[in-house]
Amino acid sequence: MTFEVPNLAPALPEIVLLTLTSFLLIADTVWSKRCAHCTYWATQITLLVVGWLIVSSFTTQTVVTFDGSFVRDTLADVLKLFIVATSIGIFLFSREYLLQQRSYHGEFFVLGLYGVLGMFVMVSAYNLITLYLGLEIMSLALYAMIAMQRDSQKASEAAMKYFVLGALATGMMLYGMSMLYGATGTLELPKIAQVIASGHADQAVLAFSLVFIVIGLAFKLGAVPFHMWVPDVYHGAPTAMTLYLASAPKIAAFAMLYRLLWDGLQLALPDWQGMLIILSVLSLIVGTVIAVVQTNLKRLLAYSGISHMGFVLMGVAAGDAEGFAAAMFYIIIYAITSVAAFGMIIALARMGHEFDEIEDFKGLNQRNPWLAAMMLFIMFSMAGIPPFIGFWVKLAVIEAAVNAGLLWLAIVAVITAVIGAFYYLRVVKVMYFDTVEESKPAEPITRELGFAVSVVSGLLLILGLFPSWILDLCYRSLGVTVVG
Amino acid sequence: MLENYLPILVFVVLGILFGVGPIVVGYLLGPQKPDDEKLSPYECGFEAFEDARMKFDVRFYLVAILFIIFDLEIAFLFPWAVVLDEIGTFGLVSMAVFLALLVVGFIYEWRKGALEWE
Amino acid sequence: MSFEQLVFYAFAGISSLAALMMITVRNPVKAALWLVLTFISAAGVWLLAESEFLGLVLILVYVGAVMVLFLFVVMMLDINLAEMKEGFAQYAPVGALVALVVFGLIYLVVGPEHFGLDKTGLPVTHGPDYSNTKEIAVPLYTQHAYAFVLAAVLLLVGIVAAIALTLRRRGPRDALYQDIDAQVRVRAEDRLTMVKMAPEVEPDVSSKNEEEEGAK
Numbered sequence: 001m002t003f004e005v006p007n008l009a010p011a012l013p014e015i016v017l018l019t020l021t022s023f024l025l026i027a028d029t030v031w032s033k034r035c036a037h038c039t040y041w042a043t044q045i046t047l048l049v050v051g052w053l054i055v056s057s058f059t060t061q062t063v064v065t066f067d068g069s070f071v072r073d074t075l076a077d078v079l080k081l082f083i084v085a086t087s088i089g090i091f092l093f094s095r096e097y098l099l100q101q102r103s104y105h106g107e108f109f110v111l112g113l114y115g116v117l118g119m120f121v122m123v124s125a126y127n128l129i130t131l132y133l134g135l136e137i138m139s140l141a142l143y144a145m146i147a148m149q150r151d152s153q154k155a156s157e158a159a160m161k162y163f164v165l166g167a168l169a170t171g172m173m174l175y176g177m178s179m180l181y182g183a184t185g186t187l188e189l190p191k192i193a194q195v196i197a198s199g200h201a202d203q204a205v206l207a208f209s210l211v212f213i214v215i216g217l218a219f220k221l222g223a224v225p226f227h228m229w230v231p232d233v234y235h236g237a238p239t240a241m242t243l244y245l246a247s248a249p250k251i252a253a254f255a256m257l258y259r260l261l262w263d264g265l266q267l268a269l270p271d272w273q274g275m276l277i278i279l280s281v282l283s284l285i286v287g288t289v290i291a292v293v294q295t296n297l298k299r300l301l302a303y304s305g306i307s308h309m310g311f312v313l314m315g316v317a318a319g320d321a322e323g324f325a326a327a328m329f330y331i332i333i334y335a336i337t338s339v340a341a342f343g344m345i346i347a348l349a350r351m352g353h354e355f356d357e358i359e360d361f362k363g364l365n366q367r368n369p370w371l372a373a374m375m376l377f378i379m380f381s382m383a384g385i386p387p388f389i390g391f392w393v394k395l396a397v398i399e400a401a402v403n404a405g406l407l408w409l410a411i412v413a414v415i416t417a418v419i420g421a422f423y424y425l426r427v428v429k430v431m432y433f434d435t436v437e438e439s440k441p442a443e444p445i446t447r448e449l450g451f452a453v454s455v456v457s458g459l460l461l462i463l464g465l466f467p468s469w470i471l472d473l474c475y476r477s478l479g480v481t482v483v484g
Numbered sequence: 485m486l487e488n489y490l491p492i493l494v495f496v497v498l499g500i501l502f503g504v505g506p507i508v509v510g511y512l513l514g515p516q517k518p519d520d521e522k523l524s525p526y527e528c529g530f531e532a533f534e535d536a537r538m539k540f541d542v543r544f545y546l547v548a549i550l551f552i553i554f555d556l557e558i559a560f561l562f563p564w565a566v567v568l569d570e571i572g573t574f575g576l577v578s579m580a581v582f583l584a585l586l587v588v589g590f591i592y593e594w595r596k597g598a599l600e601w602e
Numbered sequence: 603m604s605f606e607q608l609v610f611y612a613f614a615g616i617s618s619l620a621a622l623m624m625i626t627v628r629n630p631v632k633a634a635l636w637l638v639l640t641f642i643s644a645a646g647v648w649l650l651a652e653s654e655f656l657g658l659v660l661i662l663v664y665v666g667a668v669m670v671l672f673l674f675v676v677m678m679l680d681i682n683l684a685e686m687k688e689g690f691a692q693y694a695p696v697g698a699l700v701a702l703v704v705f706g707l708i709y710l711v712v713g714p715e716h717f718g719l720d721k722t723g724l725p726v727t728h729g730p731d732y733s734n735t736k737e738i739a740v741p742l743y744t745q746h747a748y749a750f751v752l753a754a755v756l757l758l759v760g761i762v763a764a765i766a767l768t769l770r771r772r773g774p775r776d777a778l779y780q781d782i783d784a785q786v787r788v789r790a791e792d793r794l795t796m797v798k799m800a801p802e803v804e805p806d807v808s809s810k811n812e813e814e815e816g817a818k
Contacts, residue, residue, distance in 0.1 A: 003744045005574050011748075018755065022588045025762065029595035066748035107766040114759045121752060133752040137759055144763030150770075182717065202721075208711040485652050485732045486606065493609065496646075540678040546768045548674050552667040553757050553764075559659045560753075563739030570736075575743035578750055585754040589761035598765045 003067075010063045010072040013053045013080065014120050020046040021113040028106035039106035040095050043113060044088060051084040064126060068188045071126035074477040075328075079123045079255050082332050086247045087116050089339040092452055094240035096445050097346045101238065103149050112244065115141035119252035125259055127188045128177045135173075135220070135256065138249060139166050145244065146237045158236030165219065165229040173216025179209030180264075189264035196267045207271045213260060214275045220253050223309045224282035234302035239349060239356065242298060243342035246305055247335040254331040257316055258324055269319050276317035281412055283310030288416040292423050298356045300423060301341055304382060307420060308334050314413055315397040318404035321480045326400040329474040330393040333463070337390065340378045340456040344371070347444040347453045355442075358427060363436040371442065371450065372431045374457040381460040383424035384417050389464040396471060546598060557586050606650065613646035630676045634669060641665050652728060655735040 008015065024042050031038040054077055062073040091109060098104040114137060121134030143166065147159035181187060183205040184195040195201050215226065222230040234242045261272055287307030294300040312334070315327030348355040348371070365372040381390035394417060401410040444450035463470060475481075564571075564579050593599060617640050624636035641664045648657035742750055 003572075003574070006747070018585075022585065022758070025588060025592050025758075026595065029592060067745040069746065069748045105766065107762060111759070111762060111766070114755070114762070117755065127749075129746065129749045130752065133749055133756060137752065137756050140756065140759045140763060144759075144766055147767055150767065179711070182712075202716050205711055205716050208707075485654075485728045485730060485734070486650065488730055489649055489654070540674060542678060542768050544674045545671070545678055546764060548667070548671040549764045550761065552663070552671060553760055555663055555667040556757060559663055560750075563655060563735045564743060566733070566735050567739040567743070570740055571743045574747070578743050578747040581751050582754040585751070585758050589758045593761060593765055596765055596769060598769050 006066045007063075008065070009057075010059075010065050011070055011124075012057065013050050014117065014124070016053060017046065017050045017113065017117050017120065020049065021110060021117065024106075024113065025110045028110060032106050036104065036106070037095075039109050040091065043091055043109040046113060047084050047088050047091075047116070051081060051088075054080055054084070068190070069127045069130045070124050072124055075258070076124045076255075078473055078477045079251055079328075079332075080120055082335065083116060083119050083123070083248050083251050086251070086335045086339055087112070089336075089343065089452070089456060090240075090244050090247060093243055093339070093343045093346045093449065096449050097238070097240040097349060100349065100351055100445055101149075102351070103238070105148065108145060108148060108240075111141045111145050115145070115244070116248065119248060119255075122252045122259075123255040125256075126190070126263070128181065129187055131256060131259060132170075132174060132177065134252075135170065138252060139170065142166075142241075142245060142249065146233070146241045149238050152238070154236040155238055155241075158233045161229050161236075162233045169216045169219030169226070172212050172219070176209045176212025176214075176216060179205055179212065183209060189259060192264045193266060196265065206268055210265065210268060210271050211275070214272055214279070217253070217257055217260070218279050220256070221250070221309045221312070222306055223279045223313055224286040224306060227283070227286070227306050230306055231299045231302040234305070235296060235298045235356075239298070239342055239346050239354060243339065243346065246301070246338040246342060250309075250331055250338075251335050254312065254328060258328075261316065262321075262324060273317055273319050276313050277406065277409060280310045280313035280317050281409065283307060283313060284413055284416040285310075288420045292419070294423070295358055296356055297345060297358050297361070297427070298342075298354075300358070300427075301338075304420065304423075305334075305338070307416060308382075310416070311394060311397050311413060314401050314406070314409055317409070318400045318406060320400075320404060321478045322475075323397075323400040323404055325471075325474045325478040325480050326393075326396040328478065329396050329471055332470070332474070333389050333393045336456065336463075337378065337381055337460060340374075340453065340460060341382070343449075343453050343456055344375055344378060347371070347449045348442055349445070358430055361427060361431050362434045364431040364442055366435065367442040371444065371453070374454055375431060376428055377457040377460050379424040379427050381464065383421040385421070387461070387464045389460050389467055392464060392467040392471070543601070550593060550598065553589070554586070557583075610647065610650050613643045613650065617643035617647065631673065634672045634676060637672070638665055638669050641669070651725075652732070653734050653738075655738055 020042075024039065024046065027042070028039045058074075058077050059072055060074050062071060064071050091112060094108065094112075095104070098108060118134050118136070118138030118141060121130060121137060123134075125131035125134055143159055143163045146162060147156060149155040180192065183201045184192045186192055186195060196206070219226040219229075234246065237245065265272065283306050287303050287305070287310060291300050291303035291307065294303060308330070312327045312330050315323045315325075315330060317323070318326070345354070345356050348360070361375065364375065377388065381388035384390045384394040386392075394413075398410045398413055401407075401413070444453065560582065561579075564575070568575065620636045620639040620643065624633050624640060627633045627636060641660055645657040645660040645665075648654070648660065
């Protein structure tokens with residue numbers, strides 16, 4: 001038997017994250033009585049340490065270790081850095097929200113960190129088993145975090161729906177993966193690609209496994225027609241959880257999409273491209289049309305999230321590295337925008353009043369002009385109005401689709417983007433042109449939170465003014481040479 | 485390899501015969517004169533007051549789920565013990581890490597008081 | 603038909619039958635017991651496929667632990683499933699149709715055309731010294747050590763989630779029980795306060811006494 005002891009160095013961020021989180025889990029049982037905020041601060045420090053470790057060992061090569069089950073490349077490092085960055089934002093907002101709702105538990109942060117670990121594993125997975133395990137670690141942490149507000153019936157219902165449908169989706173995906181193993185006889189993604197290239201894989205079984213895998217992925221991304229859980233879960237979950245759910249895991253889901261469809265099944269492109277185009281068109285149309293009639297901001301953002309996933313899938317459906325780079329650009333910006341939007345709701349929420357109805361934003365300009373302006377930034381960016389970053393991401397994805405010859409898909413995307421602008425602008429109209437009779441104050445929970453919302457929203461404008469570096473980063477991490 | 489399991493199959497068949505046989509024999513040989521009163525449930529001669537089932541404390545669930553987790557851990561230990569001399573130091577260390585993580589979980593549940601009934 | 607095939611069909615038949623009973627039976631506790639039978643016969647099928655470790659783990663973990671959990675959950679909920687299933691039958695034709703279509707699709711793909719013996723070759727039979735446990739174990743703790751440790755993380759998250767969701771500090775009103783320690787330690791002065799009071803003097807004591815004496 002020949003077995004080499006694997007090189008642990010590339011996995012150092014994961015190892016450190018796991019060690020610190022496990023330490024935190026035990027430490028929290030001590031701290032929860034004396035120093036409740038220690039867990040929060042330790043969480044942020046953990047994330048900073050891990051982020052620093054990734055930056056300091058940033059790699060431009062592809063390193064594979066653990067006998068082909070772990071990969072570290074530029075894509076992995078970039079995605080992990082953005083996961084860490086959004087997670088820091090998530091925990092920052094969550095803490096104030098949980099304090100406000102009197103449901104502050106150290107477990108929230110510990111589970112959140114385990115969720116981040118699961119995302120890391122997904123991003124770096126190079127065989128089907130680790131991909132699946134990463135997904136499960138992340139999902140399990142998410143289910144538990146949503147259900148943690150046990151006295152809230154809505155949150156329990158949301159957790160239940162998410163759990164049942166999530167388990168179903170995982171089951172589908174696992175079935176597809178087992179089929180893929182049956183067709184190719186290997187678990188490692190690059191070897192799967194080799195087997196397909198050599199033509200030994202059974203085409204029918206391969207296509208069938210792809211159907212199941214794509215269904216599972218679509219469930220996790222919340223793409224139509226597998227989107228039913230998204231609005232209810234976003235609406236029912238505590239806002240801090242919605243914030244988590246709508247941001248960092250999406251980045252990890254993109255990584256899964258990339259690893260499976262590009263690293264493993266690149267040559268099966270004709271089989272999956274059609275499915276992704278259908279998912280993309282449906283998500284764009286259904287997400288946009290249903291969002292128009294929503295009165296609850298969280299539901300509105302859920303449906304708009306579905307249409308954003310349509311854009312991401314459009315980039316992926318382009319079926320080349322440029323399309324993946326555009327989709328990656330889109331999903332990273334979507335995660336940041338989500339942090340800003342749900343962060344805004346959290347900042348204005350009070351105990352017993354969620355501030356998540358569009359009505360609540362009525363006349364926000366009179367009550368708090370600064371926050372109204374920040375909300376304007378967020379909405380404009382989501383609508384894709386220049387010079388905000390949301391414009392550039394849409395442009396990149398549409399360009400990728402046109403270059404790949406999917407002109408009609410690009411046209412559908414532009415039309416839905418125009419319709420989408422309507423409901424984002426309606427929120428703006430409510431804030432600026434509607435007046436409230438009795439002017440209730442709309443102050444952020446704490447000064448720091450108002451500041452944090454401003455920073456994240458301002459980032460949307462600043463990134464929009466200088467979009468090239470982040471786009472460059474995406475292109476480079478996928479090995480695309482930038483043209484022009 | 486399968487021949488090793490023949491005795492177990494014999495046991496299974498014998499077990500089924502011993503379990504099912506007497507019931508079948510009793511059913512066939514015993515006199516059966518069912519009527520409504522005999523078949524209805526009763527408690528101490530009264531009509532049944534309510535359903536036999538009642539709500540359980542959620543703590544039973546917690547105990548069961550913690551049991552499952554450590555049961556799975558045991559399931560991983562068996563094959564490890566079988567091949568310990570083949571997998572070398574690395575195998576030893578990987579199991580040590582596995583156990584360490586579950587010990588972390590154990591300390592957590594202990595400190596949380598999940599192991600105490602009251 | 604060889605003896606092995608006979609045993610296989612026996613186990614597979616019991617397994618399918620028990621699964622069918624599990625989803626149609628009205629009493630949830632009975633359904634759980636049918637599921638146990640399904641698991642046990644599935645373990646038999648796995649044994650026949652020479653993966654005895656997986657078969658035994660199926661019995662150990664699923665029958666031993668997961669089914670206990672199922673029974674607890676069934677008892678905990680105290681819901682009448684028969685009531686919930688009312689009107690369920692009207693969906694039966696649609697369900698049967700969907701099941702048939704899915705079965706057909708899966709048969710087309712996983713059936714003999716793609717995984718028949720002519721494609722995969724006869725399964726290799728091993729001698730009496732062959733240990734499937736060893737075959738699984740060696741790669742599990744070496745090549746797949748990363749996945750193995752991740753499994754531990756998954757279990758750990760499971761522990762944290764279960765405790766965070768079900769463990770509730772009990773308030774004094776949730777469960778009433780005696781604290782014998784406190785009962786024994788109690789002292790009279792904790793419960794009983796002696797209050798000094800000035801004696802109340804009734805003014806016409808002497809006349810009362812006289813009346814009483816007079817009555818006698």
